[in-house]
Amino acid sequence: MVGKEPQMTQIPHDNLAEAMRGSYPELEAVREAAGDPVYLVGGAVRDLLLGRGRSDIDLVVVGDAAGLAARLGAETVEHERFATAKVERDGHELDIATARTETYPSPGALPVVEPADSIEADLGRRDFTINAMAVPLQGEAGPVDPYGGRADLENGLLRVLHARSFEDDPTRAIRAARYAARLGLRLEDETEALLRAADLETVSADRREAELLRLAREPTAPEAYRLLDEWGLVTLREGGVELARRVGELLELPLWQLRAERDRAVHEAAMGEPGGVLALADRSPSRPSEAVALATACSAVELVLARAAGAEWLDDYLEKWSEVELEIGGDDLIAAGVKEGRAVGRGLAEAKRGKLDGEISGREEELAAALAAAREA
Ligand code: ATP
Numbered sequence: 102m103v104g105k106e107p108q109m110t111q112i113p114h115d116n117l118a119e120a121m122r123g124s125y126p127e128l129e130a131v132r133e134a135a136g137d138p139v140y141l142v143g144g145a146v147r148d149l150l151l152g153r154g155r156s157d158i159d160l161v162v163v164g165d166a167a168g169l170a171a172r173l174g175a176e177t178v179e180h181e182r183f184a185t186a187k188v189e190r191d192g193h194e195l196d197i198a199t200a201r202t203e204t205y206p207s208p209g210a211l212p213v214v215e216p217a218d219s220i221e222a223d224l225g226r227r228d229f230t231i232n233a234m235a236v237p238l239q240g241e242a243g244p245v246d247p248y249g250g251r252a253d254l255e256n257g258l259l260r261v262l263h264a265r266s267f268e269d270d271p272t273r274a275i276r277a278a279r280y281a282a283r284l285g286l287r288l289e290d291e292t293e294a295l296l297r298a299a300d301l302e303t304v305s306a307d308r309r310e311a312e313l314l315r316l317a318r319e320p321t322a323p324e325a326y327r328l329l330d331e332w333g334l335v336t337l338r339e340g341g342v343e344l345a346r347r348v349g350e351l352l353e354l355p356l357w358q359l360r361a362e363r364d365r366a367v368h369e370a371a372m373g374e375p376g377g378v379l380a381l382a383d384r385s386p387s388r389p390s391e392a393v394a395l396a397t398a399c400s401a402v403e404l405v406l407a408r409a410a411g412a413e414w415l416d417d418y419l420e421k422w423s424e425v426e427l428e429i430g431g432d433d434l435i436a437a438g439v440k441e442g443r444a445v446g447r448g449l450a451e452a453k454r455g456k457l458d459g460e461i462s463g464r465e466e467e468l469a470a471a472l473a474a475a476r477e478a
Contacts (some may be wrong), residue, residue: 363400
């Protein structure tokens with residue numbers, strides 16, 4: 102556990118609609134355009150109760166979602182059987198979906214989707230009670246919370262809606278780790294037993310990885326990976342939690358920030374194959390040219406991992422050596438009589454080595470060193 106309990110702001114149930122209007126003023130336009138009942142659902146409701154500020158806006162329409170989206174000037178509507186649309190409002194994106202139910206033909210398979218005739222039915226397909234709450238945009242009705250999500254949030258509990266939840270969709274186990282780590286929640290006892298029995302192998306590797314990468318993007322990813330390991334759902338690299346933590350920190354530093362996609366790097370740190378690139382951390386190149394040779398053989402993610410594992414010389418590589426270029430080019434060697442081909446490459450490589458290692462500087466010395474090496478080749 103991260104050891105912190107989620108801090109709920111004290112929003113009385115009656116005032117949730119008011120809090121919603123305060124945090125999401127753009128929903129007023131949705132309310133005005135709506136015909137059928139519309140609800141704010143999922144993470145945004147949860148985060149309102151937690152006082153966590155704005156979240157992605159997911160709206161559910163019990164009825165004609167495409168019509169509402171069109172009236173709001175939707176840019177994209179997916180005309181499947183059930184409209185889901187994205188609408189832009191005051192610089193914010195709103196996701197609008199038709200209320201639906203989902204049934205799973207077999208464990209881990211994609212669900213069969215049917216329209217739902219109530220918001221409660223739509224909430225019934227969701228992953229955890231804390232994500233299965235809705236606030237109506239119109240009328241005077243209070244929040245819809247059929248599974249006791251608010252109470253669970255107050256008690257810091259993550260609870261599935263029914264016993265088959267992880268069987269239907271084992272990626273929910275990965276989502277559980279993400280929420281538990283991010284919000285400092287613990288699993289309700291029965292949910293924990295069900296989760297430990299989950300089989301991530303029944304979902305496709307792509308879906309599994311996509312959900313893991315979503316987790317890896319969050320600042321609390323190391324704790325989430327630790328939980329997945331504790332629950333017996335993944336096998337981590339030895340020291341993977343610590344390495345993932347250091348990768349996360351490293352990618353906050355200006356020098357390293359844009360070197361690699363955070364999610365890939367953190368994921369590799371936690372779950373990658375043992376050995377491999379981490380051996381780079383045990384090397385201490387004696388000359389810049391050696392450092393450059395080692396580093397250029399690595400991918401961006403590998404470099405970040407090696408640095409996180411202790412290869413401090415990679416800072417010098419990035420700051421000083423990775424950008425070193427010769428003032429001369431192959432044309433200069435050919436003009437000086439070197440035959441096109443391998444000798445040109447050898448000459449330039451040797452000049453670059455000499456320049457990196459501080460043996461030569463300036464155009465003339467570069468040319469002399471390159472010609473000597475080219476003629477030897
Ligand atoms: P975040 O704060 O990470 O964005 P979120 O709750 O908005 O969290 P999303 O993945 O955007 O999460 O999903 C929106 C909502 O859809 C969730 O709150 C949940 O109700 C539902 N949901 C998403 N994925 C699943 C799933 N695999 N099974 C059941 N319900 C899901």
